Amino acid sequence: MKTRFKPDRGLSRRMVATGFLLGLLYVVFVAVLIALTRSAFVAIVIAGALLFGQYWFSDRIALYAMHGKVVTPEQAPQLHGAIDRLCALADMPKPTVAIADSDFPNAFATGRSPKKAVICVTTGLLRRLEPDELEGVLAHELSHVAHRDVAVMTIASFLGVLAGLMTRIGLYGGLGRNRDQNAAVVTLIVVLASVVVYAVSFLLTRLLSRYRELAADRASAVLTGRPSSLASALTKVSGDIAQIPTRDLRQAQAFNAFFFAPALKPGASFGKLFATHPPLEQRLDQLAGIARELGRPG
Template structure:
């Protein structure tokens, strides 16, 4: 985690390290199996392509997210109150101020992205600006700034490399019968066709990567709630904001939700995907944590 005044989270650091180690191992295993089944050249090609795509996502994460959410950067003159809130929170957290963006959509949400604290952007929607009070919005912004301080985008992008490569292989192996990965040719031991071996291995790697990334993503959202609540010392305001956002999205037309669903994983509240596929923990779990923090802060000191 970056050295700021956000409360530390050893659990998040440990989980990030473990998931990156496991997914890195999966990525290496995928490349080794592919090289053995389809040839060293194919293995190297997939390794370079997977890493290259991950680097592109990391270096362009702010632009990709802003496009996905149809957002634009705004100046202090265009959004003085929003800039003022972020100025105060960045001073309180002792961190560089990110760029500020607004997405013109009725979907009430916010997100932060960028490859480093110096190249980050925090974005809110017009829907959330019209829904929350000043204290609630500050709670949301503190949550997003904690993602920047934790360098979440870097970690999640690096961790996603194996899943990206496996997804590419899954798509490519489906054309095995057309000549890719040796077509219907079998290996030297008269075993499975090469394309089928590639398909099975890539599906397993993709499934494991999917689950691990979802588990890490849910924990980091809880960590951001916790860090934001301790920074502002107003966990009840963030809890109220989360409830309003959840209720507000239920009233948004499905068409508007689909327009910004591509950036759902980055947002403070999920736009789509529930249950195992969700990138966020259940709202009830987030509210319980914030209630515990509020009780801790309200407890009189000796």
């Protein structure tokens, strides 16, 4: 896709490396399944159908889950105007624009391709941010679209979906119904293999997710030329999220990997290894470094 977002070679290398490792795990996993169980074909077909649905309808699924509604330029002139300017700067197709009626301050991009992309912001974000801060967030999301991050993360998560499916089949199907000792042993091996593969794929996708957030921050700062605006938005949103009731945050945490900022209170993460986003301090340090590169105040 033609765009003025600079190619991120580091992001590309990590995507390729993660895809290769996940693919290698997938090949080994399927080989074990084929050797040990007769239900491997059915499981793969089911998982493939789930992947296809998640990939093809990702925009509709995300909007439905977040109660987002597509808005026209007449309904949201300022939001459309900002996205129009950024798309012109980036020389990329304009995505569909949506707003979710929620006080939760965040934004996300979804869709299987740049031509089918959707950028959704919440009313809470629109209410809290200044115009330059909002442009920083929107440029961050447009970078995800330009780099096809949503499609990559959807495909990368396929192995985890498959492993989880096989674990459930083994736990609630084979072990419960098969009284034959050999069949029970085989099922147990499949379950253990599923758990190991899921754990490895989980860590790999989290690693890729954290890097792509840093890459999107950098792309946004370079495109707008105002790293301080994005830093201000990150600081403001992270601070406001800390004031939101835990019950409301839990409802949003399923979309952590797609959000501009994680739906977590400070200190609520299970650690850097399992986080979908890099620490706020790391993101702010990177933006300060970019500001120095551009000769702008941090």
